Amino acid sequence: MESPCLLRTSFYHVRPGSKEAMDDITFRSDTVLSDIHLHMPNKSHLMVRLNTVGQPVFVSQFQILWDEDLRDEKHSKNGFEREAATEQDKYSENWRREEGGHSISEDERQSRAFQGLEALLDDDGDLEVIRKPLEENKEHSRETIHPIILTKATEDPTEDEELEHFCQDIIKIEHTMATPLEDVGKQIWRGAFLLADYLLWKRDLFRNCTALELGAGTGLPSIIMATVAKTVYCTDVGEDLLDMCERNITLNKHLRNLSGAEVKVKELDWLKNEFCTDPGTSYSWSEEEIADLYDSTSVILAADVFYDDDLTDAAFRTFYRIVHNLKNPCTVYLSIERRLNFTLRHMDISCDAYNHFRKCLHDLENITDGKMTFSAEPIKPAFPQFFVYERVEQLELWKVTTETLS
Ligand SMILES: C[S@@+](CC[C@H](N)C(=O)[O-])C[C@H]1O[C@@H](n2cnc3c(N)ncnc32)[C@H](O)[C@@H]1O
Numbered sequence: 561m562e563s564p565c566l567l568r569t570s571f572y573h574v575r576p577g578s579k580e581a582m583d584d585i586t587f588r589s590d591t592v593l594s595d596i597h598l599h600m601p602n603k604s605h606l607m608v609r610l611n612t613v614g615q616p617v618f619v620s621q622f623q624i625l626w627d628e629d630l631r632d633e634k635h636s637k638n639g640f641e642r643e644a645a646t647e648q649d650k651y652s653e654n655w656r657r658e659e660g661g662h663s664i665s666e667d668e669r670q671s672r673a674f675q676g677l678e679a680l681l682d683d684d685g686d687l688e689v690i691r692k693p694l695e696e697n698k699e700h701s702r703e704t705i706h707p708i709i710l711t712k713a714t715e716d717p718t719e720d721e722e723l724e725h726f727c728q729d730i731i732k733i734e735h736t737m738a739t740p741l742e743d744v745g746k747q748i749w750r751g752a753f754l755l756a757d758y759l760l761w762k763r764d765l766f767r768n769c770t771a772l773e774l775g776a777g778t779g780l781p782s783i784i785m786a787t788v789a790k791t792v793y794c795t796d797v798g799e800d801l802l803d804m805c806e807r808n809i810t811l812n813k814h815l816r817n818l819s820g821a822e823v824k825v826k827e828l829d830w831l832k833n834e835f836c837t838d839p840g841t842s843y844s845w846s847e848e849e850i851a852d853l854y855d856s857t858s859v860i861l862a863a864d865v866f867y868d869d870d871l872t873d874a875a876f877r878t879f880y881r882i883v884h885n886l887k888n889p890c891t892v893y894l895s896i897e898r899r900l901n902f903t904l905r906h907m908d909i910s911c912d913a914y915n916h917f918r919k920c921l922h923d924l925e926n927i928t929d930g931k932m933t934f935s936a937e938p939i940k941p942a943f944p945q946f947f948v949y950e951r952v953e954q955l956e957l958w959k960v961t962t963e964t965l966s
Pocket residue numbers: 564744745746747748749750751752774775776777778779796797801828829830831862863864865871874
């Protein structure tokens with residue numbers, strides 16, 4: 561399995577009930593930490609509880625940075641939207657022409673980067689760094705730095721009504737800080753912010769829709785989608801994770817523009833062919849919910865779920881199975897981060913998980929089952945940032961559209 565984060569880092573050993581719990585840090589090799597949490601101060605007061613498996617749980621608060629210009633409907637109908645659409649067309653066209661619809665190899669990417677680098681070297685081989693003017697492109701972008709912890713977490717964040725009243729644009733997310741690979745859903749990943757940015761930017765597209773999120777983890781895109789949608793099926797696997805996700809949905813009921821959407825946290829395991837309908841199991845589906853999902857869903861979301869080839873295959877199978885049962889055409893938005901690792905196999909840096917994702921997309925577009933066609937295109941990540949995080953160039957957002965053949 562490919563690590564979902566370049567960084568393998570410390571895992572906190574906690575003495576339950578201890579105030580100094582977070583000061584006791586030991587290192588384990590099988591633990592990963594999301595870049596989103598990397599710059600958070602390791603302060604015990606931000607820890608709110610231990611979860612049922614003894615992992616420390618934190619609450620981070622992320623502010624939606626509304627841009628007054630973008631909020632203005634008139635503005636979005638003219639210059640910026642048109643300009644962005646033209647840019648997007650060029651971007652998709654270039655991508656297809658350059659790569660022939662396939663992923664270019666990491667060797668090629670590196671060699672292109674190196675050629676670019678060579679041009680920046682002086683006669684002695686020293687790198688001449690050209691600083692980007694700070695004001696450049698200020699209209700459409702924001703300074704990208706690490707997340708900000710806005711306030712100290714309270715013992716029980718659901719009770720913090722006063723804060724809710726004043727902070728209608730603040731999203732609170734419970735998460736853990738560092739996890740073994742099998743628990744990566746308990747952290748927030750950059751791909752979730754990229755997708756959330758897009759949902760906020762294009763929110764008019766999603767008004768009153770029914771959406772399904774796969775591998776939702778802590779639930780950020782579902783929470784954003786719920787500010788405009790009618791119903792959101794927010795799915796993942798594992799009771800502990802789904803409990804955390806459900807709690808996050810509850811924590812964010814205060815959000816501005818909340819459309820009154822119904823957010824249903826449900827189990828959807830890509831490794832199983834059926835929905836869990838056992839009423840004795842938490843987060844199982846009723847027959848009515850399954851029928852509603854098939855009748856009404858028009859948008860499917862997945863953020864950063866392609867990091868292990870077997871799971872990627874399973875996620876694509878699930879997506880294919882669900883899409884075939886939908887009554888209406890649907891659009892799928894997938895975010896992914898190309899995490900480059902040095903491998904002895906390639907003797908170079910590469911991202912096999914990304915290459916596999918691109919192969920799955922390519923296979924999907926070439927399916928000839930006589931029932932549906934799929935078309936995939938990358939979305940140029942030039943849309944505004946509503947959250948503060950580092951939008952690295954390895955972050956990508958893909959749109960897949962489906963068409964039913966009559
Ligand atoms: C890297 S996390 C991303 C979480 C969240 N979307 C985000 O971006 O913050 C990958 C997610 O895929 C989920 N996942 C892994 N295997 C799965 C499976 N078999 N069925 C459903 N979800 C799965 C994990 O539980 C986890 O929430």
